[in-house]
Amino acid sequence: MRFTVRRRAGAIVWDVARPARPGRLPGVGMTGFRDHGTGAAGPQVIPHPAVTLALDFGAGPLVVADAVGRERSGSLVAGLGFGPGPLWVRGAHFEAVQVRLSPLVAPALLGISPGELDGAVVSLDGLWGREAARARERLATVAAWPDRFALVGALLADRRRTRWSVDPEVARAWHRIVAGGGRVRVDGLAAEVGWSRKRLWTRFRAQIGLPPKQAAKLVRFDRAAHRLAAGGPAARVAADTGYADQAHLHRDVMTFTGLTPATMAGEPWLAVDDLAWPTTGPTHLSR
Incomplete structure (x- = not known):
């Protein structure tokens, strides 16, 4: 192609x-x-x-x-x-x-x-x-x-090295974030895996590379970005992907890209991304 x-x-x-x-x-x-x-x-x-x-x-x-x-x-x-x-x-x-x-x-x-x-x-x-x-x-x-x-x-x-592993609790929290499209509460994740919020934050950050809240934010942004690139109206995309409103979506897009949602939607990277990683499959890997 x-x-x-x-x-x-x-x-x-x-x-x-x-x-x-x-x-x-x-x-x-x-x-x-x-x-x-x-x-x-x-x-x-x-x-x-x-x-x-x-x-x-x-x-x-x-x-x-x-x-x-x-x-x-x-x-x-x-x-x-x-x-x-x-x-x-x-x-x-x-x-x-x-x-x-x-x-x-x-x-x-x-x-x-x-x-x-x-x-x-x-x-x-x-x-x-x-x-x-x-x-x-x-x-x-x-x-x-x-x-x-x-x-x-x-x-x-x-x-592949077996000595490099992720805590089961961290893996479970990551799976929940991905499955929920980033629409999760960190307090709820900590309770679900049986850890304190502080312990989850520390271990998740060390092993995944982002704190749980930021990871959820990135997953949610990723889904919204591809919806916008496919031509979805910003207000509808915001509602469908868990943002409080269109202004909330705008702030996140600016944070991750420095672009407005309308400008980002036309970026070549998203077009080639959908070609290289078709939207028929997951936009990110959960395992």
């Missing part, structure tokens, strides 16, 4: 590839991207509730830039919500496999807790060392996307 968006400065042209069937690892989803190097500025990244692994292997580097111009290139890992401030994807002629990981499985597969990432974007070389370079080299020798997806799946399966 080819995604094209035209701007005054040129056009972004990406090929998007999806696996024919889900992989064998629970809580893991993949999509492939190829940039055709038109030179246009890349899209702003819209936050979503998953840990992101981007394995870069193309002719040109994948580059992520923040609001003050700092850039990180090559293979990357980003925690939930991508940290403070907006991010943009740049680069030309890059190819990459994007992996979305449930925060419940990310520690065992990446070797780092989402809490340690603190939402930041970090180089995979710093986490995996030489193994990151070997992954890039192996992906560059494989021509077909199905084979690339299989290679990444095998790489992650080989990396």
